Amino acid sequence: MSRQTQGYIAAxxxxxxxxxxxxxxGSFSLLSLLHLDVSILSEMLLxxxxxxxxxLLLGYTGQMSFGNAAYFGLGAYGAGLSIHYLNVHFxxxxxxxxxxxxxxxxxxxPFLLRRRGIYFSLLTLAFGQVFYFIAxxxxxxxxxxxxxxxxxxxxxxxxxxxxxxxxxxxxxxxIVFVAVLTAFWLIVRSPFGRTLQAxxxxxxxxxxxxxxxxxxxxxxxxxxxxxxxxxGALYGLLIMFxxxxxxxxxxxxxxxxxxxxxxxxxxxxxxxxxxxYVIGKDIISTLTQTWQIYIGALFVICVLAFPRGLLGTLxxxxxxxxxxxxxVEDTMPHTAWETGTPTGAAAVAVEQKEL
Amino acid sequence: MLANVxxxxxxxxxxxxxxxxxxxxxxxxxxxxxxxxxAHGSFLTLAGYLAFTLVSKGTSFWFxxxxxxxxxxxxxxxxxxxxxxxxxxxxxxxxxxxxxxLALIAEEVYRLIWGPNGVPFSAPGVLGGxxxxxxMQFPTLRLFIALVLAVAMALLALFLWCTKFGLRLRxxxxxxxxxxxxxTNTQLLxxxxxxxxxxxxxxxxxxxxxxxxxxxxMGNSLLMPAFVVVIIGGxxxxxxxxxxxxxxxxxxxxxxxxxxxANEIIMYILMAVVLLIRPRGLFGTEGLFG
Amino acid sequence: MAEVLLEAKGVSKHFGGVVxxxxxxxxxxxxxxxxxxxxxxxxxxxxxxxxxxFYIPDGGQVIYRGRDITTMPNWQRIQLGMSRTFQTPSxxxxxxxxxxxxxxxxxxxKLAFRLRLPSASRQREIxxxxxxxxxxxxxxxxxDRPVAELSHGSQRLCEIAMSLSVDPRLVxxxxxxxxxxxxxxxxxxxxxxxxxxxxxxTVLFVEHNMRVVLSLAHRIAVLDRGNMLAEGTPSEISSNAxxxxxxxxxxxxxxV
Numbered sequence: 043m044s045r046q047t048q049g050y051i052a053a054x055x056x057x058x059x060x061x062x063x064x065x066x067x068g069s070f071s072l073l074s075l076l077h078l079d080v081s082i083l084s085e086m087l088l089x090x091x092x093x094x095x096x097x098l099l100l101g102y103t104g105q106m107s108f109g110n111a112a113y114f115g116l117g118a119y120g121a122g123l124s125i126h127y128l129n130v131h132f133x134x135x136x137x138x139x140x141x142x143x144x145x146x147x148x149x150x151x152p153f154l155l156r157r158r159g160i161y162f163s164l165l166t167l168a169f170g171q172v173f174y175f176i177a178x179x180x181x182x183x184x185x186x187x188x189x190x191x192x193x194x195x196x197x198x199x200x201x202x203x204x205x206x207x208x209x210x211x212x213x214x215x216x217i218v219f220v221a222v223l224t225a226f227w228l229i230v231r232s233p234f235g236r237t238l239q240a241x242x243x244x245x246x247x248x249x250x251x252x253x254x255x256x257x258x259x260x261x262x263x264x265x266x267x268x269x270x271x272x273x274g275a276l277y278g279l280l281i282m283f284x285x286x287x288x289x290x291x292x293x294x295x296x297x298x299x300x301x302x303x304x305x306x307x308x309x310x311x312x313x314x315x316x317x318x319y320v321i322g323k324d325i326i327s328t329l330t331q332t333w334q335i336y337i338g339a340l341f342v343i344c345v346l347a348f349p350r351g352l353l354g355t356l357x358x359x360x361x362x363x364x365x366x367x368x369x370v371e372d373t374m375p376h377t378a379w380e381t382g383t384p385t386g387a388a389a390v391a392v393e394q395k396e397l
Numbered sequence: 398m399l400a401n402v403x404x405x406x407x408x409x410x411x412x413x414x415x416x417x418x419x420x421x422x423x424x425x426x427x428x429x430x431x432x433x434x435x436a437h438g439s440f441l442t443l444a445g446y447l448a449f450t451l452v453s454k455g456t457s458f459w460f461x462x463x464x465x466x467x468x469x470x471x472x473x474x475x476x477x478x479x480x481x482x483x484x485x486x487x488x489x490x491x492x493x494x495x496x497x498x499l500a501l502i503a504e505e506v507y508r509l510i511w512g513p514n515g516v517p518f519s520a521p522g523v524l525g526g527x528x529x530x531x532x533m534q535f536p537t538l539r540l541f542i543a544l545v546l547a548v549a550m551a552l553l554a555l556f557l558w559c560t561k562f563g564l565r566l567r568x569x570x571x572x573x574x575x576x577x578x579x580x581t582n583t584q585l586l587x588x589x590x591x592x593x594x595x596x597x598x599x600x601x602x603x604x605x606x607x608x609x610x611x612x613x614x615m616g617n618s619l620l621m622p623a624f625v626v627v628i629i630g631g632x633x634x635x636x637x638x639x640x641x642x643x644x645x646x647x648x649x650x651x652x653x654x655x656x657x658x659a660n661e662i663i664m665y666i667l668m669a670v671v672l673l674i675r676p677r678g679l680f681g682t683e684g685l686f687g
Numbered sequence: 688m689a690e691v692l693l694e695a696k697g698v699s700k701h702f703g704g705v706v707x708x709x710x711x712x713x714x715x716x717x718x719x720x721x722x723x724x725x726x727x728x729x730x731x732x733x734x735x736x737x738x739x740x741f742y743i744p745d746g747g748q749v750i751y752r753g754r755d756i757t758t759m760p761n762w763q764r765i766q767l768g769m770s771r772t773f774q775t776p777s778x779x780x781x782x783x784x785x786x787x788x789x790x791x792x793x794x795x796x797k798l799a800f801r802l803r804l805p806s807a808s809r810q811r812e813i814x815x816x817x818x819x820x821x822x823x824x825x826x827x828x829x830x831d832r833p834v835a836e837l838s839h840g841s842q843r844l845c846e847i848a849m850s851l852s853v854d855p856r857l858v859x860x861x862x863x864x865x866x867x868x869x870x871x872x873x874x875x876x877x878x879x880x881x882x883x884x885x886x887x888x889t890v891l892f893v894e895h896n897m898r899v900v901l902s903l904a905h906r907i908a909v910l911d912r913g914n915m916l917a918e919g920t921p922s923e924i925s926s927n928a929x930x931x932x933x934x935x936x937x938x939x940x941x942x943v
Binding site: 108153156159160163164165167168172179291295298302332334337338339340341345346349 | 431433484487493497498502505509621624632661669672676
């Protein structure tokens with residue numbers, strides 16, 4: 043069985059597990075430390091999507107956005123405001139929230155595109171704060187510092203509707219999650235996705251292959267914003283609340299770290315990271331008031347010792363075992379134009395790139 | 398109206414000087430090591446709390462003004478040498494994330510030690526009241542702060558432009574590889590550079606506490622405007638940070654005078670305008686970071 | 688009189704107070720191999736970079752097939768039919784040789800922006816194009832290897848194949864021999880000759896090894912300290928006294 047098939051099976055097993063959970067376990071308690079129920083799992087799935095949005099930009103396109111919480115928050119507020127003022131139903135609220143996030147990215151994208159590297163990150167940070175600030179200050183509309191609460195409308199179309207209680211909501215989240223995950227997978231294996239990954243490794247070379255990398259990065263930005271916005275809208279609908287802190291750089295940082303915890307540049311990394319983060323936070327905050335210290339310490343340790351994240355480290359180890367130690371190639375072949383075997387035996391030292 | 402302009406301009410310049418100070422500290426660290434120090438605000442806050450603790454144990458304010466930043470430098474350098482140095486050779490994203498983790502830890506630690514609500518920290522009585530200089534009344538505290546900031550900036554400029562070490566530091570920003578090849582101890586350079594950033598943060602932190610009040614999030618409230626200042630002034634340019642800071646401070650105070658509702662968003666508007674006209678910032682170096 | 692493919696007219700470029708390139712003009716005919724040579728610091732790489740769109744010159748023009756491309760972004764120049772390599776091979780280190788070439792082939796076939804996977808027949812087209820490129824540089828046996836594991840010379844070959852993947856008319860090579868051993872140099876020289884002889888391409892390359900240049904090029908431009916010292920055929924250049932002087936201490940310039 044090839045590794046790829048193994049991967050598919052693992053993915054399907056994970057999804058199946060997530061699907062069976064409410065039926066089989068209802069809620070799950072461990073030593074009164076961990077209380078796992080559909081609400082927490084919903085949160086986990088949504089944060090995973092948010093982390094996926096960062097992953098698309100960073101793990102695949104090589105651009106570190108420290109402002110994706112802004113899109114997350116735009117999604118939540120978009121949903122909340124549309125319910126509050128326009129009385130829309132669930133699906134419309136979700137779509138409006140997502141659209142708000144997309145609009146945000148469309149507007150600030152051209153600013154961000156002028157720069158790369160840490161200057162790009164700085165700009166995402168600053169523009170993220172612009173949106174935070176708007177949510178904070180526009181208190182007539184948004185409720186200001188205290189945020190705004192709103193009811194969760196029913197899901198309805200064609201005359202049929204249903205109220206979403208927690209279990210139903212969870213299944214809806216699971217469906218959205220699988221859809222987004224699949225879309226993510228399709229994107230990264232497409233020619234577009236391969237080009238994004240090439241940009242991450244060597245943007246200059248991509249340009250010198252005739253491609254306008256700005257166009258690619260802009261699209262990646264907008265898709266990333268859409269994902270984060272969708273997650274935000276649904277999260278707002280989950281907790282029936284939208285708050286300025288959802289847009290703050292601390293939240294952005296959390297999303298980035300979730301991705302790192304699981305493994306940047308892998309498809310399931312953000313999911314694993316979200317599991318670690320949401321469950322870890324739950325356990326730690328049950329144990330102590332000062333959980334932020336431990337979360338911060340977790341981040342620090344991860345960055346220093348496990349930069350590839352849990353899944354990333356695992357996949358890397360598997361790949362190393364499959365391929366063996368890096369094979370060194372001899373010097374250039376001397377044979378003529380027909381396909382030949384390399385001659386010469388000088389081993390060339392292989393440079394391992396620092397992560 | 399005109400009578401209000403002068404004090405506004407003055408206050409704006411003071412505020413701007415603060416932002417510039419914090420921005421320079423950030424810039425120094427960013428330019429040399431590509432590290433966006435999200436914990437910079439935490440160091441500001443630390444200095445404030447250290448000064449508060451020193452004063453509450455009987456130290457004079459003046460002594461604390463010197464000692465607290467020094468202690469902050471020590472803590473900062475310790476953190477840099479142990480946690481950040483291993484990350485220099487990696488993608489800059491990691492040092493950013495590390496400082497983010499540190500910021501989270503720091504905020505909670507401050508809450509734990511000094512309480513979540515902030516502590517009263519005021520300047521000594523002699524700095525109260527005001528000095529009249531004919532056309533307007535200057536609050537003594539702000540005058541003092543302005544003086545200290547100006548002197549510190551002058552000292553920094555002196556160090557960077559008139560000493561051999563400062564020259565090496567500036568050269569290293571341009572081309573670290575070449576400097577290393579020429580035999581300079583780059584680790585020492587990084588350490589001193591970070592120490593400078595910490596000194597600036599420490600001083601700003603103590604002064605800001607007297608002006609803004611001291612709470613676990615005090616430093617962070619200066620951090621974001623400082624980033625905006627760096628963007629406006631231009632990456633890679635310390636002078637840009639000064640100009641950017643003063644500009645932002647002035648813009649905020651003038652806007653407070655005429656359009657009070659917009660006084661917080663004005664710096665973002667300024668940032669957007671500058672980015673449209675000159676993406677590298679007012680004095681930014683082209684292509685330093687892509 | 689052959690068609691002029693690339694022309695530089697009075698190109699100048701300075702950095703701060705330093706003039707790197709001063710008023711250099713060059714005419715590259717279609718189907719020729721053109722070399723730009725000069726001692727270190729002559730400004731040849733800077734000049735090369737203005738031709739390839741890495742720098743925008745401060746003065747003068749760059750004209751490609753009659754079109755003023757002086758300020759044209761680099762990616763657009765590639766779409767017009769130019770292509771280049773770098774002194775240190777600019778490749779995608781984490782990808783296999785095959786995938787390195789895939790990016791360029793996708794670009795050339797206008798598939799890069801697509802979300803949909805190529806159809807089976809398209810995929811066959813792509814694979815056969817990549818195979819053709821691999822065959823040209825004799826890297827077929829390494830096609831699934833990560834390029835990071837390749838020797839420096841093979842990486843350079845891979846990069847040359849990548850520069851061909853976009854179907855260029857003009858290939859710009861930046862010090863293609865840099866860092867190669869003697870035998871490998873010979874190999875690359877053969878590849879360059881084949882670009883011209885077998886593929887009919889126009890080649891412009893930067894080099895500081897006079898022997899290589901005299902052996903390969905049809906025309907040579909010699910730069911010195913940013914200025915054009917001499918321009919002409921190999922025999923003209925090798926008998927040029929000023930050139931000899933600039934290369935004082937260099938190996939004897941043997942005639943072609």
